[in-house]
Amino acid sequence: MSMSEFFHMNGYAFYVWGSYGVTLLVLLIEIAMVRHRRQLALRQLRLMNESGDE
Amino acid sequence: MAINWFKYSAPSTFYGLAGKLTPWFAWPAGLLFAAGLYIGFFVAPTDAIQSEAYRIIFIHVPASILSMFLYLILAGYAALGLIFKTRLSSMMASALAPTGALFAFISLWTGALWGKPMWGAWWVWDARLTSELILLFLYLGFIALQASIEDPRRADKASALLAIVGSVNVPIIYYSVQWWNTLHQGATIKMTGTSMHVAMQQGMFMVLAACWLYAIAVALTRVRSIILEREANTQWVKELQEVKQ
Numbered sequence: 001m002s003m004s005e006f007f008h009m010n011g012y013a014f015y016v017w018g019s020y021g022v023t024l025l026v027l028l029i030e031i032a033m034v035r036h037r038r039q040l041a042l043r044q045l046r047l048m049n050e051s052g053d054e
Numbered sequence: 055m056a057i058n059w060f061k062y063s064a065p066s067t068f069y070g071l072a073g074k075l076t077p078w079f080a081w082p083a084g085l086l087f088a089a090g091l092y093i094g095f096f097v098a099p100t101d102a103i104q105s106e107a108y109r110i111i112f113i114h115v116p117a118s119i120l121s122m123f124l125y126l127i128l129a130g131y132a133a134l135g136l137i138f139k140t141r142l143s144s145m146m147a148s149a150l151a152p153t154g155a156l157f158a159f160i161s162l163w164t165g166a167l168w169g170k171p172m173w174g175a176w177w178v179w180d181a182r183l184t185s186e187l188i189l190l191f192l193y194l195g196f197i198a199l200q201a202s203i204e205d206p207r208r209a210d211k212a213s214a215l216l217a218i219v220g221s222v223n224v225p226i227i228y229y230s231v232q233w234w235n236t237l238h239q240g241a242t243i244k245m246t247g248t249s250m251h252v253a254m255q256q257g258m259f260m261v262l263a264a265c266w267l268y269a270i271a272v273a274l275t276r277v278r279s280i281i282l283e284r285e286a287n288t289q290w291v292k293e294l295q296e297v298k299q
Contacts, residue, residue: 006095009106009107009109010100010105010106011105011106012105012106012107012171014167015107015110015167015168015170015171016106016107016109016110016167018167019110019113019114019163019164019167019168020091020113022160022163022164023113023117023160023163023164026156026159026160027156027268030152030153030156030272031272033152034272034275034276034279035275037276037279038275038278038279038282040279041279041282041283042282042296042297044283044286045282045286045291045292045294045297046297046299048286048292049292049297049298052292
Protein backbone atom coordinates (compact mmCIF):
# COMPACT_ATOMS: atom_id res chain seq x y z
CA MET A 1 0.00 0.00 0.00
CA SER A 2 1.48 3.33 -1.06
CA MET A 3 1.10 6.62 0.78
CA SER A 4 -1.33 8.07 -1.75
CA GLU A 5 -3.40 4.90 -1.64
CA PHE A 6 -3.52 5.15 2.11
CA PHE A 7 -4.70 8.76 2.07
CA HIS A 8 -7.17 8.01 -0.70
CA MET A 9 -9.01 5.45 1.50
CA ASN A 10 -10.41 3.84 -1.61
CA GLY A 11 -12.54 6.89 -2.34
CA TYR A 12 -13.73 7.42 1.23
CA ALA A 13 -10.97 9.89 2.16
CA PHE A 14 -13.37 12.77 2.85
CA TYR A 15 -15.48 10.71 5.23
CA VAL A 16 -12.66 8.93 7.05
CA TRP A 17 -10.30 11.92 7.39
CA GLY A 18 -13.23 14.24 8.03
CA SER A 19 -14.12 12.07 11.02
CA TYR A 20 -10.63 11.82 12.48
CA GLY A 21 -9.63 15.39 11.60
CA VAL A 22 -12.58 16.97 13.36
CA THR A 23 -12.17 14.62 16.34
CA LEU A 24 -8.53 15.64 16.71
CA LEU A 25 -9.42 19.31 16.36
CA VAL A 26 -12.18 19.10 18.99
CA LEU A 27 -9.91 17.27 21.45
CA LEU A 28 -7.13 19.84 20.96
CA ILE A 29 -9.60 22.68 21.51
CA GLU A 30 -10.80 21.06 24.74
CA ILE A 31 -7.24 20.59 26.01
CA ALA A 32 -6.47 24.25 25.22
CA MET A 33 -9.67 25.39 26.98
CA VAL A 34 -8.96 23.31 30.08
CA ARG A 35 -5.43 24.76 30.30
CA HIS A 36 -6.71 28.28 29.72
CA ARG A 37 -9.30 27.92 32.49
CA ARG A 38 -6.60 26.89 34.96
CA GLN A 39 -4.36 29.82 34.00
CA LEU A 40 -7.34 32.15 34.37
CA ALA A 41 -8.26 30.77 37.79
CA LEU A 42 -4.69 31.05 39.04
CA ARG A 43 -4.31 34.61 37.70
CA GLN A 44 -7.53 35.62 39.44
CA LEU A 45 -6.35 34.13 42.73
CA ARG A 46 -2.96 35.88 42.51
CA LEU A 47 -4.71 39.19 41.92
CA MET A 48 -6.92 38.56 44.96
CA ASN A 49 -3.87 37.71 47.08
CA GLU A 50 -2.03 40.84 45.98
CA SER A 51 -4.93 43.13 46.74
CA GLY A 52 -5.37 41.40 50.11
CA ASP A 53 -1.75 41.98 51.11
CA GLU A 54 -1.90 45.75 50.78
CA MET B 55 -4.98 -0.37 58.73
CA ALA B 56 -7.73 2.19 58.83
CA ILE B 57 -8.27 4.10 55.64
CA ASN B 58 -10.15 7.34 55.77
CA TRP B 59 -12.30 7.04 52.67
CA PHE B 60 -13.71 10.50 53.16
CA LYS B 61 -10.34 12.20 53.19
CA TYR B 62 -10.37 12.77 49.45
CA SER B 63 -13.99 13.88 49.34
CA ALA B 64 -12.82 17.24 50.64
CA PRO B 65 -11.98 19.60 47.77
CA SER B 66 -8.76 20.70 49.52
CA THR B 67 -7.27 17.18 49.60
CA PHE B 68 -8.72 16.09 46.27
CA TYR B 69 -7.16 19.09 44.53
CA GLY B 70 -3.66 17.78 45.21
CA LEU B 71 -4.53 14.16 44.48
CA ALA B 72 -6.14 15.06 41.14
CA GLY B 73 -3.06 17.01 40.15
CA LYS B 74 -0.80 14.06 40.91
CA LEU B 75 -3.04 11.57 39.09
CA THR B 76 -3.60 13.54 35.87
CA PRO B 77 -0.32 12.66 34.07
CA TRP B 78 -0.91 8.96 34.82
CA PHE B 79 -4.07 9.16 32.74
CA ALA B 80 -2.95 11.67 30.12
CA TRP B 81 0.20 9.94 28.86
CA PRO B 82 -1.27 6.42 28.60
CA ALA B 83 -4.23 8.02 26.79
CA GLY B 84 -1.90 9.42 24.14
CA LEU B 85 -0.05 6.13 23.76
CA LEU B 86 -3.26 4.11 23.48
CA PHE B 87 -4.73 6.50 20.92
CA ALA B 88 -1.60 6.07 18.80
CA ALA B 89 -1.45 2.28 19.20
CA GLY B 90 -5.20 1.77 18.68
CA LEU B 91 -5.27 3.88 15.54
CA TYR B 92 -2.13 2.20 14.23
CA ILE B 93 -3.87 -1.17 14.53
CA GLY B 94 -7.09 0.32 13.16
CA PHE B 95 -5.44 1.71 10.04
CA PHE B 96 -2.48 -0.58 9.35
CA VAL B 97 -3.27 -3.97 10.87
CA ALA B 98 -7.06 -4.33 10.61
CA PRO B 99 -8.08 -5.56 7.16
CA THR B 100 -10.32 -3.77 4.70
CA ASP B 101 -14.00 -4.53 5.22
CA ALA B 102 -15.55 -6.76 2.57
CA ILE B 103 -18.74 -4.67 2.25
CA GLN B 104 -17.84 -1.18 3.46
CA SER B 105 -14.28 -1.07 2.12
CA GLU B 106 -12.19 1.60 3.93
CA ALA B 107 -15.19 3.65 5.09
CA TYR B 108 -15.71 1.28 8.02
CA ARG B 109 -12.51 2.63 9.63
CA ILE B 110 -14.65 5.40 11.09
CA ILE B 111 -15.74 2.73 13.59
CA PHE B 112 -12.52 3.11 15.59
CA ILE B 113 -13.60 6.54 16.78
CA HIS B 114 -17.38 6.40 16.32
CA VAL B 115 -18.09 3.49 18.67
CA PRO B 116 -15.71 4.55 21.50
CA ALA B 117 -17.02 8.15 21.37
CA SER B 118 -20.62 6.92 21.51
CA ILE B 119 -19.92 4.61 24.46
CA LEU B 120 -18.15 7.42 26.32
CA SER B 121 -20.96 9.90 25.67
CA MET B 122 -23.44 7.53 27.34
CA PHE B 123 -21.27 6.38 30.26
CA LEU B 124 -20.07 9.89 31.07
CA TYR B 125 -23.68 11.00 31.29
CA LEU B 126 -24.52 8.26 33.79
CA ILE B 127 -21.44 9.12 35.86
CA LEU B 128 -22.37 12.80 35.69
CA ALA B 129 -25.91 12.02 36.85
CA GLY B 130 -24.52 9.80 39.62
CA TYR B 131 -22.27 12.56 40.92
CA ALA B 132 -25.09 15.09 40.62
CA ALA B 133 -27.36 12.79 42.64
CA LEU B 134 -24.70 12.32 45.32
CA GLY B 135 -24.29 16.08 45.53
CA LEU B 136 -28.04 16.54 45.79
CA ILE B 137 -28.58 13.91 48.49
CA PHE B 138 -25.45 14.20 50.63
CA LYS B 139 -24.63 17.85 49.88
CA THR B 140 -21.06 16.89 49.09
CA ARG B 141 -19.53 19.83 47.27
CA LEU B 142 -16.96 17.79 45.40
CA SER B 143 -19.62 15.54 43.82
CA SER B 144 -21.38 18.52 42.27
CA MET B 145 -18.06 19.88 41.07
CA MET B 146 -17.26 16.53 39.42
CA ALA B 147 -20.63 16.59 37.64
CA SER B 148 -19.83 20.05 36.28
CA ALA B 149 -16.35 18.94 35.26
CA LEU B 150 -17.68 15.99 33.25
CA ALA B 151 -20.34 17.86 31.28
CA PRO B 152 -18.21 19.53 28.58
CA THR B 153 -16.26 16.32 27.91
CA GLY B 154 -19.48 14.32 27.65
CA ALA B 155 -20.93 16.88 25.27
CA LEU B 156 -17.78 16.67 23.20
CA PHE B 157 -18.02 12.89 22.86
CA ALA B 158 -21.72 13.12 21.98
CA PHE B 159 -20.78 15.63 19.27
CA ILE B 160 -17.99 13.36 17.94
CA SER B 161 -20.44 10.45 17.91
CA LEU B 162 -22.96 12.43 15.83
CA TRP B 163 -20.34 13.98 13.56
CA THR B 164 -18.56 10.73 12.71
CA GLY B 165 -21.96 9.04 12.41
CA ALA B 166 -23.03 11.59 9.81
CA LEU B 167 -19.81 11.11 7.86
CA TRP B 168 -20.34 7.37 7.99
CA GLY B 169 -24.05 7.54 7.19
CA LYS B 170 -23.58 9.55 4.01
CA PRO B 171 -21.53 6.97 2.06
CA MET B 172 -23.31 3.92 3.54
CA TRP B 173 -26.96 4.98 3.85
CA GLY B 174 -26.91 7.88 1.41
CA ALA B 175 -27.92 10.38 4.09
CA TRP B 176 -26.01 12.55 6.55
CA TRP B 177 -28.88 12.40 8.96
CA VAL B 178 -32.14 10.53 9.43
CA TRP B 179 -34.65 11.04 12.23
CA ASP B 180 -34.40 7.51 13.48
CA ALA B 181 -34.52 6.38 17.10
CA ARG B 182 -30.80 5.84 17.66
CA LEU B 183 -29.70 9.10 16.05
CA THR B 184 -32.45 11.19 17.59
CA SER B 185 -31.88 9.89 21.12
CA GLU B 186 -28.14 10.55 20.78
CA LEU B 187 -28.93 14.10 19.64
CA ILE B 188 -31.13 14.50 22.74
CA LEU B 189 -28.16 13.36 24.81
CA LEU B 190 -26.06 16.19 23.35
CA PHE B 191 -28.85 18.65 24.17
CA LEU B 192 -29.06 17.29 27.73
CA TYR B 193 -25.35 17.97 28.21
CA LEU B 194 -25.70 21.46 26.74
CA GLY B 195 -28.82 22.09 28.84
CA PHE B 196 -26.94 21.03 31.98
CA ILE B 197 -24.08 23.41 31.16
CA ALA B 198 -26.44 26.28 30.26
CA LEU B 199 -28.53 25.81 33.40
CA GLN B 200 -25.45 25.92 35.61
CA ALA B 201 -24.22 29.03 33.85
CA SER B 202 -27.56 30.80 34.22
CA ILE B 203 -27.84 30.51 38.01
CA GLU B 204 -25.44 32.68 39.94
CA ASP B 205 -25.46 30.92 43.32
CA PRO B 206 -23.39 27.74 42.74
CA ARG B 207 -25.33 25.65 45.26
CA ARG B 208 -28.67 26.50 43.70
CA ALA B 209 -27.18 25.90 40.27
CA ASP B 210 -25.98 22.48 41.45
CA LYS B 211 -29.45 21.57 42.71
CA ALA B 212 -31.33 22.62 39.60
CA SER B 213 -28.88 21.04 37.18
CA ALA B 214 -28.76 17.84 39.27
CA LEU B 215 -32.50 17.42 38.78
CA LEU B 216 -32.10 17.89 35.04
CA ALA B 217 -29.23 15.38 34.95
CA ILE B 218 -31.14 12.74 36.93
CA VAL B 219 -34.33 13.04 34.89
CA GLY B 220 -32.32 13.07 31.67
CA SER B 221 -30.57 9.80 32.49
CA VAL B 222 -33.70 7.93 31.30
CA ASN B 223 -32.45 8.79 27.84
CA VAL B 224 -29.32 6.62 28.11
CA PRO B 225 -31.07 3.21 28.13
CA ILE B 226 -33.31 4.54 25.37
CA ILE B 227 -30.22 5.17 23.23
CA TYR B 228 -28.82 1.76 24.04
CA TYR B 229 -31.98 -0.24 23.33
CA SER B 230 -33.24 1.99 20.50
CA VAL B 231 -31.89 -0.40 17.86
CA GLN B 232 -33.91 -3.24 19.37
CA TRP B 233 -37.09 -1.40 20.29
CA TRP B 234 -37.61 0.39 17.01
CA ASN B 235 -36.99 -0.31 13.39
CA THR B 236 -33.96 1.80 12.70
CA LEU B 237 -31.43 2.30 9.98
CA HIS B 238 -28.67 2.02 12.55
CA GLN B 239 -27.28 -1.47 12.95
CA GLY B 240 -27.49 -3.38 16.20
CA ALA B 241 -24.61 -4.31 18.48
CA THR B 242 -21.87 -6.34 16.82
CA ILE B 243 -20.11 -7.21 20.04
CA LYS B 244 -22.36 -9.12 22.41
CA MET B 245 -21.88 -11.26 25.50
CA THR B 246 -22.24 -14.31 23.31
CA GLY B 247 -19.36 -13.33 21.07
CA THR B 248 -18.75 -11.35 17.94
CA SER B 249 -18.25 -11.76 14.24
CA MET B 250 -15.71 -8.95 14.23
CA HIS B 251 -12.14 -9.49 13.06
CA VAL B 252 -9.75 -9.72 15.98
CA ALA B 253 -7.56 -6.77 14.88
CA MET B 254 -10.67 -4.62 14.45
CA GLN B 255 -11.70 -5.47 18.02
CA GLN B 256 -8.23 -4.75 19.38
CA GLY B 257 -8.04 -1.38 17.64
CA MET B 258 -11.48 -0.39 18.83
CA PHE B 259 -10.93 -1.42 22.44
CA MET B 260 -7.59 0.38 22.58
CA VAL B 261 -9.15 3.62 21.34
CA LEU B 262 -12.00 3.06 23.82
CA ALA B 263 -9.49 2.75 26.66
CA ALA B 264 -7.69 5.84 25.35
CA CYS B 265 -10.96 7.80 25.36
CA TRP B 266 -11.63 6.76 28.97
CA LEU B 267 -8.17 7.84 30.10
CA TYR B 268 -8.45 11.09 28.14
CA ALA B 269 -11.85 11.87 29.69
CA ILE B 270 -10.55 11.19 33.21
CA ALA B 271 -7.43 13.34 32.68
CA VAL B 272 -9.43 16.25 31.28
CA ALA B 273 -12.16 16.01 33.94
CA LEU B 274 -9.56 15.93 36.74
CA THR B 275 -7.84 19.01 35.33
CA ARG B 276 -11.14 20.81 34.92
CA VAL B 277 -12.36 19.95 38.42
CA ARG B 278 -9.17 21.45 39.85
CA SER B 279 -10.04 24.76 38.19
CA ILE B 280 -13.60 24.52 39.46
CA ILE B 281 -12.28 23.89 42.99
CA LEU B 282 -10.04 26.97 42.74
CA GLU B 283 -12.91 29.10 41.45
CA ARG B 284 -15.38 28.01 44.10
CA GLU B 285 -12.97 27.90 47.04
CA ALA B 286 -11.24 31.15 46.10
CA ASN B 287 -11.91 32.69 49.51
CA THR B 288 -10.49 29.85 51.59
CA GLN B 289 -7.15 29.94 53.34
CA TRP B 290 -5.84 26.70 51.82
CA VAL B 291 -6.28 28.07 48.28
CA LYS B 292 -4.51 31.32 49.21
CA GLU B 293 -1.58 29.31 50.55
CA LEU B 294 -1.14 27.09 47.47
CA GLN B 295 2.34 27.27 46.00
CA GLU B 296 1.02 27.98 42.51
CA VAL B 297 -1.10 30.88 43.82
CA LYS B 298 1.60 32.47 45.95
CA GLN B 299 4.28 32.72 43.27
